[in-house]
Amino acid sequence: MKISPLIFKSVRFVRGDFSLDINVRFPEGKLTVILGPSGCGKTTLLDLAAGFLRPSGGSILEGEQDVTLWPPNKRKVGVVFQDHALFPHLNVSDNVAYGPKVRGAGKVRAGNIATGYLEMTHMSKFASRMPYSLSGGERQRVALARSLAIEPDILLLDEPFSSLDAALRRTLRNEVRQIQKHTSITAILVTHDQDEALALADELAVMRHGRIIQMGKPGELWKNPADLFTALFLGRTTRLSVRRISPLNTNGLMVETAAGTIRIDNTEKLPVLPSTLVIRPEDLILTKSGHLSGQVTEVEYAGGHWRIRLNAGDGTDMIDCDIHDTMPPSVGDLLSLNVRSGSARILPGAVSDYLEAR
Amino acid sequence: MDRGIPPLKNRGRRPDGTWVLLWPALFWVAAFAIPLIAVALRAANSISELVQLAVSPYYRGLLRFTVKQAGLSTIASVLFGLPGAYYIGRHRFPGRRLLKSISTVPFVLPPILAVLGFILVFGNSGLINSVRVSISGGETAPWKILYSLRAIIMAHVFYNFPLTLRIVGDSWSTLPRSTYNAARSIGAGPLKAFITVDIPGLAPSILTAAVITFLYCFLSFAIILVLGGGPELSTLEVEIYRLIKYQLDFARGSALAIIESLIALGLLAVFAWTDSRLRKKTVDDAMNSGTREPERIGGIKAIPAFIYLVPALFLILAPLLSVVLHSFIVRPTRIASLQFSLGHWIRLWGGGIVSGSVPLLSVLRTLILGVVVAITTTFTASFAGWYTSHRSGRTVRVLEVMLFLPMGVSSVILGLGYLIITDRIPATNFIRLIALVGAHTMIALPFAYHIISGRLKEISPRIPQAARASGAGPLKSLFSVELPLARPALVTAAVFSMAISSGELNATIILAPGDFTTMPLAIYRMIGAYDIFGACALGTVLIGISVISFLTLDRYGEISL
Numbered sequence: 001m002k003i004s005p006l007i008f009k010s011v012r013f014v015r016g017d018f019s020l021d022i023n024v025r026f027p028e029g030k031l032t033v034i035l036g037p038s039g040c041g042k043t044t045l046l047d048l049a050a051g052f053l054r055p056s057g058g059s060i061l062e063g064e065q066d067v068t069l070w071p072p073n074k075r076k077v078g079v080v081f082q083d084h085a086l087f088p089h090l091n092v093s094d095n096v097a098y099g100p101k102v103r104g105a106g107k108v109r110a111g112n113i114a115t116g117y118l119e120m121t122h123m124s125k126f127a128s129r130m131p132y133s134l135s136g137g138e139r140q141r142v143a144l145a146r147s148l149a150i151e152p153d154i155l156l157l158d159e160p161f162s163s164l165d166a167a168l169r170r171t172l173r174n175e176v177r178q179i180q181k182h183t184s185i186t187a188i189l190v191t192h193d194q195d196e197a198l199a200l201a202d203e204l205a206v207m208r209h210g211r212i213i214q215m216g217k218p219g220e221l222w223k224n225p226a227d228l229f230t231a232l233f234l235g236r237t238t239r240l241s242v243r244r245i246s247p248l249n250t251n252g253l254m255v256e257t258a259a260g261t262i263r264i265d266n267t268e269k270l271p272v273l274p275s276t277l278v279i280r281p282e283d284l285i286l287t288k289s290g291h292l293s294g295q296v297t298e299v300e301y302a303g304g305h306w307r308i309r310l311n312a313g314d315g316t317d318m319i320d321c322d323i324h325d326t327m328p329p330s331v332g333d334l335l336s337l338n339v340r341s342g343s344a345r346i347l348p349g350a351v352s353d354y355l356e357a358r
Numbered sequence: 359m360d361r362g363i364p365p366l367k368n369r370g371r372r373p374d375g376t377w378v379l380l381w382p383a384l385f386w387v388a389a390f391a392i393p394l395i396a397v398a399l400r401a402a403n404s405i406s407e408l409v410q411l412a413v414s415p416y417y418r419g420l421l422r423f424t425v426k427q428a429g430l431s432t433i434a435s436v437l438f439g440l441p442g443a444y445y446i447g448r449h450r451f452p453g454r455r456l457l458k459s460i461s462t463v464p465f466v467l468p469p470i471l472a473v474l475g476f477i478l479v480f481g482n483s484g485l486i487n488s489v490r491v492s493i494s495g496g497e498t499a500p501w502k503i504l505y506s507l508r509a510i511i512m513a514h515v516f517y518n519f520p521l522t523l524r525i526v527g528d529s530w531s532t533l534p535r536s537t538y539n540a541a542r543s544i545g546a547g548p549l550k551a552f553i554t555v556d557i558p559g560l561a562p563s564i565l566t567a568a569v570i571t572f573l574y575c576f577l578s579f580a581i582i583l584v585l586g587g588g589p590e591l592s593t594l595e596v597e598i599y600r601l602i603k604y605q606l607d608f609a610r611g612s613a614l615a616i617i618e619s620l621i622a623l624g625l626l627a628v629f630a631w632t633d634s635r636l637r638k639k640t641v642d643d644a645m646n647s648g649t650r651e652p653e654r655i656g657g658i659k660a661i662p663a664f665i666y667l668v669p670a671l672f673l674i675l676a677p678l679l680s681v682v683l684h685s686f687i688v689r690p691t692r693i694a695s696l697q698f699s700l701g702h703w704i705r706l707w708g709g710g711i712v713s714g715s716v717p718l719l720s721v722l723r724t725l726i727l728g729v730v731v732a733i734t735t736t737f738t739a740s741f742a743g744w745y746t747s748h749r750s751g752r753t754v755r756v757l758e759v760m761l762f763l764p765m766g767v768s769s770v771i772l773g774l775g776y777l778i779i780t781d782r783i784p785a786t787n788f789i790r791l792i793a794l795v796g797a798h799t800m801i802a803l804p805f806a807y808h809i810i811s812g813r814l815k816e817i818s819p820r821i822p823q824a825a826r827a828s829g830a831g832p833l834k835s836l837f838s839v840e841l842p843l844a845r846p847a848l849v850t851a852a853v854f855s856m857a858i859s860s861g862e863l864n865a866t867i868i869l870a871p872g873d874f875t876t877m878p879l880a881i882y883r884m885i886g887a888y889d890i891f892g893a894c895a896l897g898t899v900l901i902g903i904s905v906i907s908f909l910t911l912d913r914y915g916e917i918s919l
Contacts, residue, residue: 052823071375072826073834079827085820089842099828102838150828 003028004063006049006154006186011058013044013210020044020210026154027203028063029184031177032215035197035233036207042190045207046156049188050077062153073102075154078147082159084139086131092142093118093127099150117145120179137168144176148183155180157189161196173200194235198222206230222280228347229354231278236320238279239351240292240312245271255346258313260292264344274350281307283343284321290338294319296329310335316351375748375832379757382742389796390764393775394619400612400778407613416589417597417614424593427507427582428575431514435571436564438515439522441666446523447530449663451655457667458527459912460674461520466854466907467678468861469517469580470878474885474897475677476513476585477504478684485680509585514575516673521574522567523670529563530556531652562636569629576622577768579864580878584885594618595864599770603868608778615771626766678901685895702895717880717896724877725903728856731798735806735855736848738799743811744836748822765804772797773868787871794874797865802855809854813847814840850911857907860900 006026013020020041026032034042047053048060051072059068067075086095096114105113118124121141131139140160147155157176161169177200180187191197197204198218205215206229214226225231232239240257247253252265257277284292294310294317301307306328310319321337329335401408411417445451446458464472479485481504503509533556541551582596592600594614601611655663688699706717742761746754764772776793783789817840825835841848863878870879877900884893 050823050827052826071831072823073829073831075827077827079824081820081824083818083820085818085824087821087824087839087843089839098825098830098838102825102834103829146824146828 002063002153003184003186004065004153006188007061008045008048009059009061011048011055011060013041013048013053013055018044018210020048022048022058022210022212024205024212024215026186026188028186030202031180031187031189031200032203032205033197033201034188034190034205034207034212035194036192037233038192040207041210042192042207043158044210046079046158046188046190049154049156050079051075076150076152077154077156078150078152080140080143080147080155080157080160082162084131084136084143086139086142086146088131090131091127092123092129092131092134095131095142096145096149099146103150113149114145117149118142120148121145121175136163137172140164140172144179148179153186155185155187157187159191160189162191162193169196176200194233198234206233208233223343224345225278225347228276228278228349228351231345231347232351232354236281236307238277238281238284238319238321240277240317240319241350242271242273242275242277242346245273245275245346253346255344257292258317259294259310259319260290260312262291262339262344264346265342271346271348275346275348276351277344277346279319279339279344281320281322283340284319284337285340286321286323286325287336287338290336292319292339293334293336296331296333296335299328299331301328308335375745378741378832378836379745382738382745385738385796385799386760389800390767390772393772393779394767395775396778397612397615397771397775400608401616404609404613407609408617411610411613411617420589420592420594420597421617423590424576424595427510427514427593428572428578430507431511431518431575432568432572434511434515435518435575436522436568438670439519439567440526440564442519442523442670443526443530445655445663445667446527447533448652449655450652451663457671458524459908460671461523462911463674463678463904463908464517464520466857466861466904466911467517468863468878468900468904469578470584470861470863470881470885471681471897471900471904472513472517472677473581473584474881474890474893475681476509476516476581477885477890478680478894479677480504480509480512485676505585505591507591510581510591513581513585514571514578516677517581518571518574519670520674521571522564525567525570526560526563529560533559535651562633565629565633565636569625573622573625573766576625577618579768579770580882584882595768595770598768598774599864599868602774602777608774608781611774612778615768615774619767619771622768623763623766626762681894681897681901683894684891685898687891702891705892706895717877717892720875720877720880720896721899723874724860724900727795727798727876728859728903730795731802731859732852732856734795734799735802736810736852739803739806739810739851740836740841740844740848742807743814744832744840746811747814747817748819761807762804764800769797769801769862769864770868772800773865776865776869787874790869790871791874794866794869797869798859798862799855801862801865802858805858806851806855809851810844810847813844817843853907853910857904860903860907 005028008022008024008026011020011022018041022045034045036042044053048055051067051070051074055068059066061067062075087098090098093111093114096117097110100110100113101107115124115127118127121144123138123141123145126134126138126142131142134142140163144160160176161173164172173196176189189200201218203215204218204221206213206221208229214221214230221230222234225234228239231237240259242255242257244256245253246256247270248263252263253270255262255264255277262277292312294312296308297311297318298309299306300309302322304324306323306325308321308323308329310321311317312319319337323329442457442461446454446461477484481487482502503512538551538555541555542548546554576593577595578593579595579599582591582593583599586592586596595618598611598614598618601607601614685702686698686700687696688701689696742757746757776797780790780793821843822835822840825839826832830838860876861878862876863882866876866879867882870876875883877896881893881896881900884890884896
């Protein structure tokens with residue numbers, strides 16, 4: 001196994017009215033998570049990376065090597081599918097040994113390799129069982145072992161946890177994380193689940209309409225989303241449409257919204273309307289008389305704290321914040337908040353343009 | 359793994375594995391296209407022949423009779439099959455599953471056996487006449503129907519009504535509940551609802567059954583050959599056979615063959631077009647609403663059911679049972695009563711029933727030929743099925759049309775094409791045998807392809823992709839993953855191909871080298887030599903093969919057309 005990056009160089013793929021246009025470098029030895037709504041083309045991207053589809057333009061490189069036209073069996077790419085795709089006619093051990101066997105390892109050696117990877121995925125006990133007798137989580141472990149057994153250069157995971165329940169999902173994703181760290185394989189995981197993406201990713205790429213909009217460290221994307229779609233899709237955020245912007249003499253802006261007016265520093269250029277003000281929940285502080293205010297519409301206990309949603313102005317203007325008091329506010333209360341300095345962002349566009357991101 | 363960028367000429371954006379199609383494509387060209395082109399060229403070489411045929415009242419009469427007997431047979435078969443479809447599709451009764459199974463018998467039954475059984479039951483000294491004689495006494499054959507249009511139609515009905523029973527019955531059992539209930543709730547009586555809702559819903563399947571039946575009857579060979587006779591009871595297919603086998607007039611035979619094929623293919627084309635239109639009309643969201651509960655047959659209702667089902671079962675089973683029974687019977691003198699005897703069986707293995715053919719050898723030949731054909735057909739169909747199950751769009755549609763074309767071309771014509779080609783080269787018996795395997799494979803291929811590709815298309819595309827990512831090439835994935843998953847379909851296709859080969863008479867009678875007698879051929883010659891009892895003994899062996907095929911098919915999955 002060699003550790004190399006996977007590079008998409010202006011890769012285009014067109015089918016019907018869907019088009020994909022990707023220019024990205026998946027860094028070596030890291031787990032990159034691709035996050036996007038359904039239909040954005042993330043599975044197509046994986047199919048291109050595995051060689052199941054051929055691009056209509058551009059090239060795909062594993063390190064220095066152009067693999068664009070290589071069939072899947074020539075590439076060293078392990079794939080874990082959403083629906084496991086275990087071979088129903090082979091038992092667990094033979095499923096895992098299949099790859100080494102067709103790649104020329106002898107029967108015995110292939111068996112030994114299978115034993116090793118079944119151990120790694122805690123499936124040794126199930127070696128002689130048939131796939132139909134396994135639970136969803138067990139199947140996914142076997143699928144993972146099978147994909148690793150060929151000692152791939154690249155590991156692709158297509159929504160691997162989506163069919164599992166919450167607790168199992170957590171366990172399994174930690175195991176995947178550890179195995180990836182341990183083997184330091186270049187891995188790409190595709191998901192539409194924000195929590196999963198933030199929890200797992202070394203690098204996070206947000207995808208929409210066949211394009212990668214932004215890629216970076218999860219924390220960076222959370223704090224500094226490149227656009228309103230990324231901001232909304234990554235998770236809870238305050239979204240207030242900007243009514244008026246007035247530049248201050250001292251290199252700052254006064255931003256007026258339905259919930260109140262706040263001051264923003266260090267903006268490089270003057271935003272144009274329509275724009276939206278976004279602030280993450282952890283950057284809002286409850287006070288007696290803050291700059292922003294709204295009426296409580298939702299109160300949700302999240303264990304240890306309360307998730308509060310306030311409404312200001314019309315339907316799309318919302319404030320999402322957390323309250324750590326023992327006594328939560330009730331629906332209809334008027335709350336007032338302050339913004340941690342430097343945390344508010346103004347992003348072009350209106351929330352109504354990004355309904356698929358909520 | 360080799361390093362470096364693949365050469366530029368490889369830069370087609372085509373998915374790999376296209377070469378898997380190479381074998382089926384080569385086979386199709388060699389075993390179907392070239393023979394057919396040979397026939398067409400022979401016909402084109404003698405345009406005068408074509409013109410002569412078109413104006414000759416003799417051949418126009420032949421065509422008229424061919425269409426007439428096929429049309430009448432189709433109407434009768436569909437009408438006789440519809441009540442059965444109604445009972446199988448809409449009712450629950452003891453023996454329903456058995457009836458459904460038995461209705462697949464004619465699919466694996468060689469036509470020559472159907473003819474033999476038909477003679478035994480309906481013939482001049484057949485079962486029905488014997489019963490009538492023993493009841494009323496008097497004449498020896500009160501009911502003479504052999505060698506008449508009626509006999510041809512009845513034999514066709516016996517052979518084809520199970521098609522309607524199955525195809526329409528299956529479709530009847532899946533009609534949506536909602537539209538029928540809606541019709542009833544707005545005031546339609548059961549009969550009105552039946553006419554306005556059921557009949558339109560069933561139209562596509564009735565059309566399918568009718569067209570397939572018509573095609574089978576239009577191209578029917580063995581039944582006409584034995585039960586017809588004389589110019590006024592002959593069809594194009596039999597005439598082509600006579601022209602090339604006895605008059606050695608390949609030019610006229612080819613011309614007639616081209617006319618026949620064009621009519622059959624034209625019919626298939628019209629059918630494909632109307633079928634897709636009809637289906638579009640009936641497929642809508644009502645299909646998702648579940649099907650109607652089947653009704654239980656009881657009380658008064660059991661009487662008409664009984665009146666239909668008993669003769670229907672009789673019609674399927676009596677000819678077969680008669681064949682088996684007659685193989686154990688001798689009539690020592692013309693007026694003596696029948697006696698049990700193993701004589702025919704002993705004669706069979708002793709050989710020499712018909713000069714120039716040894717029945718035991720014919721059994722062996724048929725079995726070996728059948729196994730070889732089963733292997734080549736399953737192999738070819740698997741490759742073609744792999745290709746079409748991994749692709750989509752126009753190419754696949756064109757390929758499927760090409761694969762189904764042999765259904766619209768009679769096997770006599772296929773045999774003629776092979777004969778024209780082998781006539782050109784110094785053909786040894788071995789080459790003729792290869793040609794025979796090719797012809798049988800081509801005849802079985804549409805069915806085998808249908809069965810195998812249907813199963814391969816059900817396998818999630820992710821499964822072969824997982825194999826490919828694991829390192830398997832297209833062929834490895836086909837043999838180690840996809841075919842093992844399609845095993846029941848492979849068995850079904852192989853058995854079906856073997857059954858078709860074992861019963862095939864049309865191409866065999868034309869192509870087989872002089873001393874290469876298969877079982878249907880031997881049976882045909884025995885019938886010709888009035889050795890009915892000997893034919894029954896050999897026929898019983900052939901029935902045995904059919905029954906084994908039938909039981910395998912019944913176990914591994916249903917035949918659907």
